[in-house]
Amino acid sequence: MKKIIGFIIIIISFLVFYFTSQQAMMAYETSKHIPKKKVEELPVVSLSQNSVFYDRNNNPFYIPASGDNRINLKSGDIPQLVKDIFISTEDRYFYSHKGIDLFGVARAFMVNVSNSGIEQGASTITQQLARNLYLTQARTVERKIKEIQISLQLERQYSKDEILEMYINTIYFANRNYGIEAASKAYFSKSVKDLSIAQTAFVCTIPNNPTLYDPLKNFNNAKKRQERILGILRDQGKITEQQYTAAMKEKITLKKDSKTQEYPDYYSYVDSELKSILAGKKGKFNTSKLSAAQQTELKKLKTVPERALYLQNQGLKVYTSLNPSVQQATVNAVNRGTLSTNTQGAAVVVRNDTHEIIAISGGRNYEPHNLNRAFQSYRQPGSTIKPLLVYAPYIETFGATPDTKVNADNYCKGTYCPKNDSKKEYGDVTIRTAMQNSYNTAAVRLYEQLTPRIGYSYLDKFGFRTITNEDRVELGRALGGFNVGMSPLEMTDAYSTFGNNGVFYENTAIKKITLRDGTVLYDNEPKAIRVYNPSTNETMRSMLNSVVKDGTAKHIYMPLNYIGGKTGTTNDNTNLWFMGLTSNYTIGTWIGNDKQRIPIPKNYSYPPTQRIWQNIVVSGHLY
Template sequence: MSRVKFLVTIGLIIQIIMLPGCLPLGQEGPPDVPIPSRIVDVNNNLITTVSQVRTIPVDLDNIAPEMQQAIVAIEDDRFYQHRGIDFRGLGRAIYQNIRAGEVAQGGSTISQQLAKNLYLGPERTLDRKIRELFYTIQLERTYTKKEILNMYLNHVYFGQGAYGVEAAARTYFDKSASELSLGESAMLAGLPRAPSYYAPTTNFEGAKERQEVVLRRMAELQMISPERAREAREEHLEPRAKVDWFQQAPYFVAEIIKHFEENYPDGMEMLYTAGLRIQTTLDLNLQRAAENALQQGLDNVNKDINGALVAIDPSNGYIKAMVGGRDWQSSQFNRTLARLQPGSAFKPFLFTAALDSGYTAASTIYCSPVTYTQAGSEPYTPTDHRGGYHHRPFILKQALAISDNVVSVKLADMIGPETLIRYAKAMGIESPLRPFLSLALGTSEVTPLEMAVAYGPLANQGVLARPMYLLRVTDQEGRVLEEHSPNLAKVIDEKIAYIVTDMLQAAVSPGGTAAQLSWMVSRPVAGKTGTTEEYTNAWFVGYTPELVAAVYVGYDDKNRKVGLTGGDIAAPIWGNFIEAGLKERPMEEFQVPEGVVQEEVCTADGRRATALSENTMTAVFISGTEPRLPCYGDRWLQRPQDSGEGPDDIDY
């Protein structure tokens, strides 16, 4: 392009700019500004924004005044005087471009930079520059200076993947933009010119030199005094040594994004540009407690083991916490939705079905060798932990507390596997279940989320609450695009639910498979451990009156064994989560429904205990089903012989 032609073109641009009512590129109104959608938790706390870039939008009032001044001083000191185009700066740029014979220097104002960031690519051509000027004038006609500065500070790139000052403040100084000091503000304000070069994490000396330029310019413009500039220059700054972008609750957020992908034709475009407000069921306080508990528990084993934790409010189905793995960056696979064998954590569904079929907590079953013939497969001989038997009777409450396998399989045979499946499905299990007796020991695959949901009726007086991610989605004008309410259904009698809860409280008491929870958690809890064959998976699913949580621990490589029981590894993770997550909430007791009674019974025969009874246990019954006949002692019982194992050694 000749210099004459270049001058003529610039002259035409200036004339067009001066014309009143000029609209960019034939538009009939101001250009749309794409606004990322905001995902918030159940308490309206921001979880994240959904954008094609990493950004955390923030209002101008929540940006330190020093940061606002610093960016204006170094990027566009006449920002409040011009109307989008600074003719002094443009004149300097024109002179330099004429000398170079091309567009070599921009002289861009903050408004121009915003127009470029919002609508244009990075190419440096005359056509792009003309369109940039058009959009700049439109922005100035549409928005106030404060609004333009706010948008600019939310869009400008500060390096290390951080778009916007809030993301930059968190990335480099681990604080919000409202907390930035003058020294930190001046250092950040110097980054947009060359973010990769001036990044304080990689070139601190260069960042300090650039900070000095910003502070000097602020002093020249009398935004700050020379004394304040000196103090800021001498301020001790410690940028984060390692910059990791942290997205809160990434596995949960991924499910929200998937919802929009699957339910809206232009779902991702809506999320990126429509400024939706998406209120979810998540509770960030519980989420952080879940992430910390899982991470610490897995770290106690080794760096390769993985796991998951999901928590639900049983009264409404709100998913309050979801951790699909130990590290989102390494693996985006959500293990709370993975089908896995739950081991003995599946047994509460069996005992629920049995109690509703006429058995009681004091019904007795003898633990002894038994073999079942099965059509189309080998005979099945269940054994207890490490292959032994107890050769003694157990009441059902004790059998569940110590997780006796043989008693569970015999019970499944008595009520039928189809009955077990019917109850498990009614309580919330959706995965396919195989109608074999071994199902009682958790040999069919289910997800941790399903397990948490299906334990819910036990905590919620027999009422199932289907899981919920979303509460409400609104657009920028506040119009409701979708809204969800709890989906509740009574699936078991509240008295049966309470009796099973009482039985599961024994499992977390001294003598149970998760006895350590009796001193780890300072509130009423109930739950069940699970360990699959050869220690491949470890589980604990449990609940308080207000929260149900499922913990799974295992390797992604299915050939590797955890080598620990659910009581060893999963239960402590669960306990730490509950104790930390609910520490600010008042303790609640499990509600006792009308029509149940409590009775002390002998563990030997399930009869009413007397002064002569040696081994007894408190159990709960539907009124009228409690034992009437007395127990006269159990010295006659035969002790375990072939395995040498006691109750504490049974399958966990």
């Protein structure tokens, strides 16, 4: 009975082979009469690749886990052994045929029949590439004819080495891994160039049948095929007998690669900044340096988000300003500093001279894809707004000095009657004293004299996103009572002006973006906006120093080359802020509840924002 069934299978297989061969010959004969096509007539496909994000030391810290995993290699970077394996097992006469190999079909047919299984494929490497790039995997005669036609065209347009390169970068290695380099890193945590002969043969088993030879699910199947491949390599003289023996004895131990996913707080912001760059909203991203295929694909996309997403999947190398040690210190400080109050928090660290965001905490025990409170949460800034909206503009406008006097007694204008936090009156005080002790009534009097119009002529230079028309007329904004408010990142950016001689820069996380081959597509060029003249800036630095040395932040005073800052508290103790500077850095901290009206428990000797700030400076060595 088995012999009869086997005979029937052979007859059916022969008929399929004969019919397919006839179709192939017809397609081949037809192709002779097709005019030579230009390269552009067969669409060039741009393969998606992972983008990789690097810290300031050029070490990768984040590789997005979503989507397909592919790292394209140039032909010269693909080990010869890999090429030998695929040619030996998939298409032995690859370098001699013109895209289809009828004799190869016959050989595969005979080998498969004699081995009662699928040992050799009937499709050439070129046909497989045609199928992977331009067609579906459907097994129909119509698809096979198209596959042959495209294969013939591929052979016209590309060299054999180019076809082999594309094939090795395109084939599927199971578990969402495409191409040999991604597979090597996925299963052995190293580049394909660093694999042993045994490991190379093992990983090259997978594309023949990614389900059957999935190394994570069907290790034994993959191991048996690896041994057959090693035998083929030995028989064809691609490896020596000694290499074969050693490879057969070598134990295969998978070392599954966990994609680098460090510092999610920082990556969350970098991802947002990258989308702005790719959407054309920030800086200049040079698409003219993309490949012809990439530019062609880009032109097909109609919406800005579609274009940005496409570009992000083109194997970009994104170089950032992340300082890993400062990032860890910042995250730890926020986690510890919000524990006793059971609140949320955020912190941003900016390096003043380079205008770089070097660390971000998006919240206590921040998890990827959650709300990043450092740049996505807007809160009333309290008294931290006073230096930006009141004191610096007042000094600049009227030529005031730290010794200029202002009244700090009770104040009323109509129904608006703010009080000092202590509920006391202080008479005439210097503006240095008024700011270092955060007297509210003094700040409102200065703001009224200055006028909101002039105050906002300075504040608008910082680019705060959520200022409303009502904010622009109400005197209470001098005390930070905005309709929506500011994010910790916005406030830190603004305060870094005091560390740059009165010049504002929009600090950034991304320094440079390149393709895998190093071609630069984006280079950050921070724009400078003069906000205060140098003398005003020096006066403000002196007054900010007084806040820390003798005022509301004196608990965290340290004898540094420079230290200065401003505290902020909103009504009912719902938000606490501290914006501070050292010689080279600006650090902004905030704590509060996600439900904005819930007050922060007053179970502390001095505000946690100041303790968080101090811990970041000390642990991060930001002197």
